Amino acid sequence: MSTSSNQDPRLTQSAASDTSLLAAHEKAAGKQADEKGNYKLLPLALLFGFSGLIFWAGTYLNRFSGQFSGKIFDENSHPSTGAEVVAKIDPIVLGKKQYAAACIACHQADGKGLTGVNPPLAGSEWVNGSEERLVRIVLHGLKGPIKVLGVEYSAAAMPVFGKVAGSGYSWSDEKIAAVLTYVRQEWGNKSGPISTELVTAVRTKEGDRKEWSAEELLKIQ
């Protein structure tokens, strides 16, 4: 039988008949890894390799599948911790957004307000003072005279922002906490953050009510 090298390149001859091909491979398919007690290296290595791949696959899936949750888009997270593992929105970022959406019109970008008309937030004793008072001002609004940084504002009219009756904004407690945290750390203010829980507690305690006056607030610590 000639080899392919001395064949006509226009025609590749067969070196095996179809029937012998079928029969021989049928026989070869039945070979065992340990035929006649002789362990062959290749079949065993292949089986070990395949097992290794399956093991690696299982490990990878276990670690990086987010336990097959439909809400996990980052393979590094686990749904077992659910909401906790998801980062809370940075209150400063959210607060800044809220401030820019509403507060900025009166209190200004620099937090200094308009002297005699809209009180300042920067350095204000109301902002950096009692958390309870501050939360109430934003939740329910404030009406009437108020003294800020030694300046008397005779007709302050802080709108109602909280999720309470008569509110034009209905901001969530989270948003109010965020914007307060923001103003307490901006423009040189260095007071601690306001927690959403505090806002919720105050709102639950006070319920729906009319705007606060400065005297009422000063009675609260």
Add this chain to the structure above:
Amino acid sequence: MSHDTQEVSANDAHARGPLLLLLGSGLVWLVLSGVLALIASVQLHTPTFLASCAWFTYGHMQALQETAFVYGWLANAGLALGLWVLTRLGGEALRAGNWVTVGALFWNLGVTLALVGIVAGDATGHSLLQLPRYVQPLLLIAYGAIAVAGVLAWSGRRNETSYASQWYVFAALFLFPWLFSVAQLTLFVLPMRGVMQAVIAGWFAQGVFTLWLAPLALAAAYYVVPKVTGRVLPAYQFASLAFWVLIVVGAWTGGRHLIGGPVPAWISSLAIVACSLLVFHYLVVWLNLKGALGHGGAVMKFTAFGLLAYVIGGCADAFTSIRSFAVITQFTYFTQAQQQLALYGGVSMLFFGVLYFAVPRLTGKTWASAALIGGHATTAILGVLLLVISLGVAGWTQGQALLKPAVTFPEIAAATRPWLLLATAAYAVLLVGNLMLVVNFLQTLAAKPTVPAAALFQATSDIKETA
């Protein structure tokens, strides 16, 4: 053992008409897709090229060349070669040949309509499924008509035994309509919502390769390698395991194109894992068929190259599916390089190999020109290497640049331009090679047989055990 020593029989002559029709129309699409790919690749570095008409946007050209290549060339050729291998191994004449002929006519009509539809702007936008929705049912029916012959050839085979080629062809014939009909149903008839469309499209596109085109190519290679080398395949006892690994996990790899995308992490993780499990499949295929290397002759040259491309492409898929690689290669020309390596370097080259083996047996004539065969082999190998390397480097450059926010898009375009020019040259080389194949094919068909077919072929002997 006493076996038939006759290499060709009346069965081959019987299958000649339908199978040469499939092969011939496949070659027409091959050349057309080459022209379209050339245009699309020029548009990548010269965006003004053919930009004045809505028909020829890059999006359209890309969809056209892919559709012509996959549904025109690979489908026709794969079906023809798959059916041929099934009838040869089955030992009986091709039954339902008329069904194949009619199916082939309608399939090619469908592909023509699809290309017209894409030009008119009806592409679906899903990779490997750009066919406008209205031609898809026609293609499905035409496919069914062709596949009937395969089912009959399998069930009516003379030998009870079965061989790897037969499993692969039968799987491909059966699984593609399954995939295709479900994809049609869930994408177009009762479309699923939102990102699910991308998930299904990924499942389908991966299935087209791993469950349809790759099995057809492997069937061809598993047949031709022992036939030409005359040796039993080494490590053949693992061939069935490799087959089932491909069939079972192959369609799970679709999610790797959605890594980091808007789908839950597990979809990508599952795809990554499936890609690495497939490495076992590639390893076994390599062990089984490595006898094709260094054998010489056009058939084995194409087969060996196709085998290397298939195995390397599969391993590259496994590597680049890992997230730290994917973050670079995703969304870049690198994915195009991988696709070309798999579809052109792997599947298409394996088809070429078997095509050169099958046509003389189907026609009863030798190929018309040895020079054209040699020319095609040289240009095809050179072209695929050039194409994959240039797109790969372009993609890697692009991927690294995208990770640096300071690098602007015009800068990325400038950095990748030389490689894209090289890719255009590669497409031109491939086109020239494919023209040689078509000319040779037509000359072969036209030539008058000089000797009776049976006299052309040497008597075959029994296969030998692995050395």
Add this chain to the structure above:
Amino acid sequence: MKNGTLFFLGLFASLTVSFAVVLLANHQLGALTPYFDDGEGKAFPDRMPGVAARGQLVYRDLGCASCHTQQVRRPGFGADQTRGWGERQSVARDYIFQPFPQLGAMRIGPDLTNSAGRKPSALDAEDLMNLLYAGQGAMPAHAFLFNQVKVTGEVPAKALKLTGSAAPAAGYAIVPSEQAQTLVAYLLNLNTVYDYPESRPVVQAAAQAEGAHK
């Protein structure tokens, strides 16, 4: 594999199982509802206006997705955020109202997920029209989406304000076709303004404690 029936059933079962994986995904994603935000008092995402939905068809038919993606990866995975394509990762909920989500797979051009919400450099309608008409860099000109009309009387309000070599001959104006107008309306509606709970980044400490990132 002598048993043909068993072989056939095996094939059938293999693909069915892989499709079951798709169905599991559909179970999780196919029925996603809009997310109602108590604070904002409305649900997200917004539905696209009709003209923008028609624009998405133009986007798809022209094959824009061949060069532009519409999916942003999470911060730290790629440079999508630093390139200004979006502040958060895209999630499945972003696409629930889109009949044909155009996720795309190639970034020959920039990602467009949030192209209208980009700060501060989002292109306005006029910029987009000019870009479409004249092209820029690797972006081909789409002049076929525009008509050149003879000006009789007043210049049409929609006419592009072009200068230099792109300007039409005197007495003519370039006006966008309906396709161009719907396409631009679509592009102006591409934004991801809202942060869904599932789109927020994972706390890094939690991730690091679990070991190295793979």
